[in-house]
Amino acid sequence: MDIRNDLRNIAIIAHVDHGKTTLVDEMLKQSGTFAAHEQEQVAERAMDTNDLEKERGITILAKNTSLLYKDKRINILDTPGHADFGGEVERILQMVDGVLLVVDAYEGCMPQTRFVLKKALEQELTPVVVLNKIDRENARPEEVVDEVLDLFIELGASEDQIDFPVLYTSAIQGTAQRPEDDENQGMDVLFDSIVENVPAPKDNSDEPLQFQVTMLEYNDFLGRIGVGRVFRGKVAHGDRAVLVTRDGKEREFRISKMFGFHGLEKQEIKEAAAGDIIAIAGVDDINVGETICPADHIEALPALRIDEPTLQMTFLANNSPFSGRDGDHVTSRKIEERLMRQLETDVSLKVEETDSPDAWTVSGRGELHLSILIENMRREGYELQVSKPEVIVKEIDGTKHEPFERVQIDIPEEYTGPIMEGLGERKGEMLNMEQQGEGQTRLDFLIPARGLVGYSTEFMAQTKGYGIINHSFDSFQPLIKEQIAGRREGVLVANEKGQATPYSMSQLEDRGMMFVEPGTEVYEGMIVGEHSRENDLSVNITKEKAANNIRSATKEQTVTLKRPRILTLEEALQYLNEDEYCELTPKTIRLRKKTLSTSMREREQKRKKKIST
Known part of the structure; x- marks a missing residue:
């Protein structure tokens, strides 16, 4: 089988704050992707383009970039590490052949590490494990490698996937090395490992075109732009093609613009072939998951599977005595337009009308997912009101099921009692408890998602700010009938x-x-x-x-x-x-x-x- 040996497509996956975005910045710098004058201008966290991402130090939107290393182009997709943005992660992994799993050399495997890795292994992607922050005091690389191996086995990885290469890096210092190396080197070691271990894409350019949209962008001049991978065939500027929509309809159009990626820039290109990750303009209402193919060979790719929402809130027009004082957009019509616009790029979100023309039920993947939307709307000049977040209960085989979360807690030993008691009241079941270094304890719980609504404030008070709590969606399980403890105070x-x-x-x-x-x-x-x-x-x-x-x-x-x-x-x-x-x-x-x-x-x-x- 022919392969495109000049190309590698990888996604970077990690838990929040394990240094993934910093690592991408360093890879771009050391590959010579930025010209000398650009090096000075490129800020840290170059991949974080959204103000909220820069402020919070998390990746919210998946992004793609590419760099040239020797005679190879490496396409890199930076994915969100938080479970609330699972819809983004799921789609990104469809576009790549391998993953860089970044794990903190001190913290080890965390809930979101499990979450993103599970997705990657299900897609049968080839992993390269990167232990970052190796220069951290108390770094424990050998133990963390064992933890990663245990996690691979627990998640049902294949023999080939378990035989993963390991690299030690310090993204902040721009160094990388193999475990057997005596001294730190530059990022070339990492680039070599990607080229050697991640499979090259199939070269089936001579077959009919298949391109699937996995992300959407918007441009004032070009309208909607569909970003995705060419899975088969070739595509050129000016080609006539057919868009197969999610509901099976077919629409013919002409490809008016095509873009490739280099560094942080989109560059206009004339053609692309199987394996390339590109952006296509020319269709006004193109959507995620839709396929572009030639008119004489219409064959849609399978629809993308997207995690269901687990939490919902009511969004309302502001009707308080102070409404209209601060905002530019205060009417229900403006709020509805903004929510509908969000649906165009956020496939994990659902917006439903209610009995009232001034209220909508908005469902998302979690509190962070919905709060990011609300914060963006505030910054854009909107005024609104929202109700208490509630978990979504769904019927499976005639019985009601609710979402359960897997929670991992790192706390000083003295707070173990109150935390276990507090989570017990919220119907949490302890799965594991182990000592983590001097005076530190790690607790693992399985808990109904509604038990976590409003819990983080209580958690911070109970641990005096010294605790760390992380959680990710585990599964839907039969609904617990009893009331779960919530806010006690009036x-x-x-x-x-x-x-x-x-x-x-x-x-x-x-x-x-x-x-x-x-x-x-x-x-x-x-x-x-x-x-x-x-x-x-x-x-x-x-x-x-x-x-x-x-x-x-x-x-x-x-x-x-x-x-x-x-x-x-x-x-x-x-x-x-x-x-x-x-x-x-x-x-x-x-x-x-x-x-x-x-x-x-x-x-x-x-x-x-x-x-x-």
């Missing part, structure tokens, strides 16, 4: 519109923790703090102290308040209860009750009590 709810005053806040400090600072504008029904007891408490946070004389007026200025707890977006989403919304604008994140009127909420509570008795 909230402090404002009963007046106005500005929060230091005087009233100081009076309320013994009632709980504040979420707002003095001077913050509040409205009736807005949540301003956490109650120290289990019930909600209606409070007046806008009351001024009556200035009877000069002394008391000056005393007002010297009030010392405890620092309020300002919630981040993720914390706010996790904090919500069923009767609450999170109001989001470009400038603020507010929590509120669904029913704003204090008297109406009290009537509802009385009705509930009557029904329960």
Whole structure:
């Protein structure tokens, strides 16, 4: 069988923060992909193009680049390491013949390592294992290689896959070496290992064209651009071709532009052949998973399998008393258009209409997946409200099933008891417990996904910030009937519109923790703090102290308040209860009750009590 020995297609897979993106940066630099003047301009984390990716240090969107090494072109696809972006990972792995599995030489195998590797082994891809951060203090390369081997065996790897090559790298220092080498070398060792171990693509260029779209890009001039791999045949600029859509329809079109990848740039090309990863423009509504082929040989590739959503929220137009103050896009029509646009590039997302024209059910792969969408919308000038995230229950063989997550926790030994108790209350089942170095314990749990909603805030409090928690989707299992423990504390709810005053806040400090600072504008029904007891408490946070004389007026200025707890977006989403919304604008994140009127909420509570008795 003919092969294209001039080409290698690889994906880089890893757990969050194991150095994958830094490694790609170094490979691009050391291969001479950037000209001398570009070297200075290329920032670290060159592959992270999204502002959120740079801020959080995670990869959200899959990206592709390529470099030239000797006489070989190596196409590199950088994939997200977080389980919430499984849809991206799944599609990327369809395009490559091998994977670079990057594992931290100290932390070892983590839940997302398992998640991405499982996908790669299912696709029968050839792995090259890279132990990164080898220069870290306490690095334990031999033990980590054993962990990786155990993981391969546990995930059912073939004999060929288990016989993987291993390299030690320090992406930050730009060095790589084989375990048997005495000294560090440059990235050439890594390039050689890729060329030697990753299979070259089949050269079936003489057969009819088959190109499958695995990612979408958008350009103001060209419209939608389909990125994918030529699985068979050749394609040239100006060719007439047929697009076979996901529902089996056929549409003829002309290929108006084609692009290849080099470094971080797209370069216009005239033709491409089997094995090449390219971008094609010319079809307005091209979609992920669709096949391009010649009119005289229409043969679609199998549809791409995509992980189902496990979590859903209601997105609503903002109807709070402060709506329209900050945002440019506040109407339900604008929000719906934005959600529909997200569907064009995010295949793991689902948007469904509800009974209300101002509300939509949005389903995603997890809290991070949905919070990234919300944060992007905020930054683009949208105002909206969202409900508490809820897991999606589905019916399998006539019985209800819910998603379960595999959780891995690294904590100092003294916190083991409270964590085991807390996860036990949330119906977590402990799978494993082992010592990890001095005074550190690693716990593995299987837990219903709904037990994790809102847990990370409690986890950080219990471990005083010293714990690390990671989780990834495991499977759907029969629904647990009992109620799962959630937020225990009630909230402090404002009963007046106005500005929060230091005087009233100081009076309320013994009632709980504040979420707002003095001077913050509040409205009736807005949540301003956490109650120290289990019930909600209606409070007046806008009351001024009556200035009877000069002394008391000056005393007002010297009030010392405890620092309020300002919630981040993720914390706010996790904090919500069923009767609450999170109001989001470009400038603020507010929590509120669904029913704003204090008297109406009290009537509802009385009705509930009557029904329960």
